[in-house]
Amino acid sequence: MKKVIVTGGAGFIGSHTCVELVAAGYEPVIVDDLRNSEERALEGIAKITGRVPLGYRIDCNDEGGMERVFAEHAPVHGVIHFAADKAVGESVADPLKYYHNNIGSLAILLRVMARHGVKRIVFSSSCTVYGQPEKMPVTETSPDRNASSPYGYTKVVCEQMLRDLSHADPLLKAVLLRYFNPIGAHPSAHIGELPRGVPTNLVPYVTQTAAGQREVLTINGNDYPTPDGTNVRDYIHVVDLARAHVMALDWMEKQAAPLCEVFNLGTGKGNSVLEVVKTFVEVNGVPVPHRFGPRRAGDVVSIWADVRKSRDELGWSCKLDLKDALRDAWRWQKGLERAAG
Numbered sequence: 326m327k328k329v330i331v332t333g334g335a336g337f338i339g340s341h342t343c344v345e346l347v348a349a350g351y352e353p354v355i356v357d358d359l360r361n362s363e364e365r366a367l368e369g370i371a372k373i374t375g376r377v378p379l380g381y382r383i384d385c386n387d388e389g390g391m392e393r394v395f396a397e398h399a400p401v402h403g404v405i406h407f408a409a410d411k412a413v414g415e416s417v418a419d420p421l422k423y424y425h426n427n428i429g430s431l432a433i434l435l436r437v438m439a440r441h442g443v444k445r446i447v448f449s450s451s452c453t454v455y456g457q458p459e460k461m462p463v464t465e466t467s468p469d470r471n472a473s474s475p476y477g478y479t480k481v482v483c484e485q486m487l488r489d490l491s492h493a494d495p496l497l498k499a500v501l502l503r504y505f506n507p508i509g510a511h512p513s514a515h516i517g518e519l520p521r522g523v524p525t526n527l528v529p530y531v532t533q534t535a536a537g538q539r540e541v542l543t544i545n546g547n548d549y550p551t552p553d554g555t556n557v558r559d560y561i562h563v564v565d566l567a568r569a570h571v572m573a574l575d576w577m578e579k580q581a582a583p584l585c586e587v588f589n590l591g592t593g594k595g596n597s598v599l600e601v602v603k604t605f606v607e608v609n610g611v612p613v614p615h616r617f618g619p620r621r622a623g624d625v626v627s628i629w630a631d632v633r634k635s636r637d638e639l640g641w642s643c644k645l646d647l648k649d650a651l652r653d654a655w656r657w658q659k660g661l662e663r664a665a666g
């Protein structure tokens with residue numbers, strides 16, 4: 326079985342990707358220091374796939390630790406690199422943490438890969454690299470704007486690092502996946518999002534409010550130039566997103582090296598914050614108390630993906646929609662409540 330090292334494999338998108346890797350016949354090897362994830366993600370993966378995944382509690386900045394994992398699992402077919410810090414607000418307050426963890430760890434990973442002759446990497450990027458694009462939907466060739474946070478800028482730099490390396494190493498194959506807004510959970514409710522503390526992202530805040538853990542959802546601004554005044558985003562079901570990683574690995578095989586290719590991963594459709602809240606209420610039949618607050622610093626007005634390239638080249642498109650994602654997010658939340666007693 327082809328072994329794929331999945332950094333951040335215990336995280337939200339990483340854990341769902343491990344499930345899809347197993348389903349496609351790959352063997353994921355998880356490297357995750359659990360700073361922003363929990364061991365129970367591995368149990369969830371095991372419940373879904375029937376197999377306990379291999380896991381190492383290692384910080385990707387620990388070069389010696391990474392060396393050992395690559396040596397132990399040689400030959401490594403490829404790497405999917407999720408591990409990164411991702412809180413936009415925190416990155417503004419503590420930019421060095423982001424430059425160190427996100428950029429430093431990719432540099433170390435690439436060095437270790439080179440030493441072990443591993444030539445395939447799928448990298449977690451973000452639509453944040455587009456800033457507020459002028460034309461919608463946003464295509465992969467839209468110019469990169471000033472990402473609005475140090476977090477976003479680390480994604481720009483990491484993408485550039487991979488581009489530069491693909492010029493220097495004729496055998497390297499890199500696929501950069503720009504995620505729009507991943508939400509939802511596995512339909513089995515065995516894995517999902519596990520935010521630490523007060524969630525900053527919309528959907529976990531919605532599910533916690535519906536569950537009564539939070540009093541009220543504050544919608545960050547209703548005076549934007551959008552149909553209902555609230556921000557528009559492209560919300561993609563995490564299972565669809567996870568599948569795309571496996572398809573990217575398979576697609577790479579058919580391409581000549583060197584390769585460094587970017588793909589948008591979204592649904593191709595924008596939904597407003599209010600639409601998300603209304604759809605959640607409609608699908609799940611539970612109220613979500615909400616009020617309007619001021620705009621949040623750094624939010625772009627609207628963004629959604631042009632997904633033609635992923636469809637035409639990777640052969641990938643979403644099978645699930647906003648309703649599916651919000652139903653699965655709620656099922657996961659209810660499971661968490663039950664587990665907490």
Ligand code: UFG
Pocket residue numbers: 411413451452453476477505506525526527528530542543544545546556557558598621624625
């Ligand atoms: N929102 C609320 N109330 C909340 C939380 C969010 O109204 O309590 C709104 C936000 O203001 C935004 C929308 O819901 O309009 C979506 O917010 P999220 O925080 O869920 O997602 P973002 O679009 O801000 O963030 C995503 C990724 C980041 C990435 C960013 C780039 O999560 O990794 O896009 O734009 F950097």
